[in-house]
Amino acid sequence: YNHQLQRTEKMEIISELAASIAHEVRNPLQVTRGFLQLLSGKSVDHDKSYFSLAIQELDRASSIITDFLTFAKPELDTLVELNLQHELAQIETMMTPLILLNNGEMEVHVPEPQIILGNSSKFKQALINIIKNSIEAIQENGHITINAWAEEGIAVIRIVDNGEGMEPEQIAKLGEPYFSTKSKGTGLGLMVTFRIIEVMEGTLEFYSEKGKGTEAIVRFPLVSNPSSKKTSLLPQ
Numbered sequence: 001y002n003h004q005l006q007r008t009e010k011m012e013i014i015s016e017l018a019a020s021i022a023h024e025v026r027n028p029l030q031v032t033r034g035f036l037q038l039l040s041g042k043s044v045d046h047d048k049s050y051f052s053l054a055i056q057e058l059d060r061a062s063s064i065i066t067d068f069l070t071f072a073k074p075e076l077d078t079l080v081e082l083n084l085q086h087e088l089a090q091i092e093t094m095m096t097p098l099i100l101l102n103n104g105e106m107e108v109h110v111p112e113p114q115i116i117l118g119n120s121s122k123f124k125q126a127l128i129n130i131i132k133n134s135i136e137a138i139q140e141n142g143h144i145t146i147n148a149w150a151e152e153g154i155a156v157i158r159i160v161d162n163g164e165g166m167e168p169e170q171i172a173k174l175g176e177p178y179f180s181t182k183s184k185g186t187g188l189g190l191m192v193t194f195r196i197i198e199v200m201e202g203t204l205e206f207y208s209e210k211g212k213g214t215e216a217i218v219r220f221p222l223v224s225n226p227s228s229k230k231t232s233l234l235p236q
């Protein structure tokens with residue numbers, strides 16, 4: 001038991017380190033990017049392609065951090081009760097600036113509390129990777145709708161965008177490491193998302209049509225007797 005406790009503490013330290021490194025490394029990357037851009041503006045044509053390559057690689061490093069490590073948190077103390085209403089409200093707040101930057105709109109509807117088991121940080125990482133793809137897929141009049149509801153013991157989260165959509169061959173490759181159709185993509189976002197959802201005993205499905213948009217459906221088992229109702233904490 002003691003050994004287990006120590007291991008948990010170590011994991012906690014490591015993953016908190018990962019999250020703070022992710023945060024701390026982004027700043028110098030951004031500063032470096034700014035200076036490279038400045039120098040590129042002053043450089044001769046012949047050198048510009050080197051600057052643009054350097055900037056692209058910095059952006060790739062930032063994206064890897066975002067897809068993988070933004071919410072890095074421990075594996076072990078993980079399974080707690082999460083209220084989707086609360087989690088999705090936080091996600092909405094976090095994503096709104098990026099959506100506005102892309103001239104899109106987002107609506108989130110979670111009419112009732114839905115309780116599932118999971119890890120809040122990882123859940124956010126999983127959902128944000130999906131939503132970020134929607135944001136990157138939308139053009140003008142971009143719209144993203146997120147709904148969550150309960151259905152026969154299952155919590156269903158539906159994320160719909162009216163973005164560029166996908167061909168069937170693309171859909172088949174979702175979640176494969178390094179599959180990306182973006183010039184600055186990592187192709188790691190959905191791999192991480194599928195893995196997190198699987199660990200939380202959920203499922204993820206995509207439906208998409210080229211030129212129309214994409215729908216992601218996430219399902220998790222609902223907790224039928226949430227322990228937030230105090231009685232269930234009492235000994236049986």
Ligand code: ADP
Binds near residue numbers: 170182190
């Ligand atoms: P990345 O975003 O770095 O390319 P992801 O694993 O997040 O990697 O996504 C893989 C690919 O799946 C994307 O490059 C894109 O082609 C496709 N994709 C995922 N979500 C969407 C979406 N909502 N609309 C259109 N294409 C999508």
Ligand code: MG
Binds near residue numbers: 129132133189190
């Ligand atoms: Mg992505």
